[in-house]
Amino acid sequence: EAGVAQSPRYKIIEKRQSVAFWCNPISGHATLYWYQQILGQGPKLLIQFQNNGVVDDSQLPKDRFSAERLKGVDSTLKIQPAKLEDSAVYLCASSHPGTGNTEAFFGQGTRLTVV
Amino acid sequence: KQEVTQIPAALSVPEGENLVLNCSFTDSAIYNLQWFRQDPGKGLTSLLLIQSSQREQTSGRLNASLDKSSGRSTLYIAASQPGDSATYLCATPTGTASKLTFGTGTRLQVTL
Numbered sequence: 001e002a003g004v005a006q007s008p009r010y011k012i013i014e015k016r017q018s019v020a021f022w023c024n025p026i027s028g029h030a031t032l033y034w035y036q037q038i039l040g041q042g043p044k045l046l047i048q049f050q051n052n053g054v055v056d057d058s059q060l061p062k063d064r065f066s067a068e069r070l071k072g073v074d075s076t077l078k079i080q081p082a083k084l085e086d087s088a089v090y091l092c093a094s095s096h097p098g099t100g101n102t103e104a105f106f107g108q109g110t111r112l113t114v115v
Numbered sequence: 116k117q118e119v120t121q122i123p124a125a126l127s128v129p130e131g132e133n134l135v136l137n138c139s140f141t142d143s144a145i146y147n148l149q150w151f152r153q154d155p156g157k158g159l160t161s162l163l164l165i166q167s168s169q170r171e172q173t174s175g176r177l178n179a180s181l182d183k184s185s186g187r188s189t190l191y192i193a194a195s196q197p198g199d200s201a202t203y204l205c206a207t208p209t210g211t212a213s214k215l216t217f218g219t220g221t222r223l224q225v226t227l
Contacts, residue, residue, distance in 0.1 A: 006158075033214065042119070042204055042217030043159070056214055091158055095213065103149065104206075104215060106159040 004107035012113045018080035021110045025094030035091040082114045117142045121218035136190040138205035151204045195225045
């Protein structure tokens with residue numbers, strides 16, 4: 001079974017530029033998550049999708065971050081314009097839908113550096 | 116609001132030692148608790164998941180325990196090896212939306 005795929009693995013951009021990350025979840029997983037992990041901290045949820053609908057985006061900085069999951073499969077996360085504090089690893093995860101009693105599987109992450 | 120804490124933040128042990136990593140959580144009404152491994156610059160690899168009805172789970176040299184009433188979980192690593200060097204994170208789902216609340220991790224170094 002293929003795992004969660006993310007691209008690119010690394011990205012370096014200047015502040016105020018825009019960037020997009022892509023995620024392909026495990027086949028059949030209806031729930032998809034984007035997490036932000038700042039160096040030395042645990043991951044923090046940015047947005048959660050159930051199929052192509054948003055379940056939780058309470059911690060997504062909506063003035064600069066956006067995400068979509070067209071057709072309930074692949075997802076993209078965009079930052080525009082980027083700030084220095086957006087430097088982090090962006091992790092995508094997926095799981096079967098449920099009431100929290102399911103295992104989450106993570107991709108390799110995208111390391112973003114904003115200079 | 117669920118808060119997850121991991122102690123110690125960093126740990127260095129010689130090869131062959133058994134060790135215990137600690138994870139505590141403030142809200143005991145959890146569905147499960149998951150332990151992950153993270154290598155530098157990489158994503159998270161799921162190690163063990165303990166359901167709320169279970170007290171422990173084992174996989175190879177790893178054993179995770181869960182005590183909901185005290186809000187604690189431990190990850191026991193037997194006969195540690197240099198390849199075990201990584202950051203270990205615990206996480207638990209929050210509410211019915213199943214988003215994970217993570218601890219800040221324990222950075223483990225196993226020396227030769």
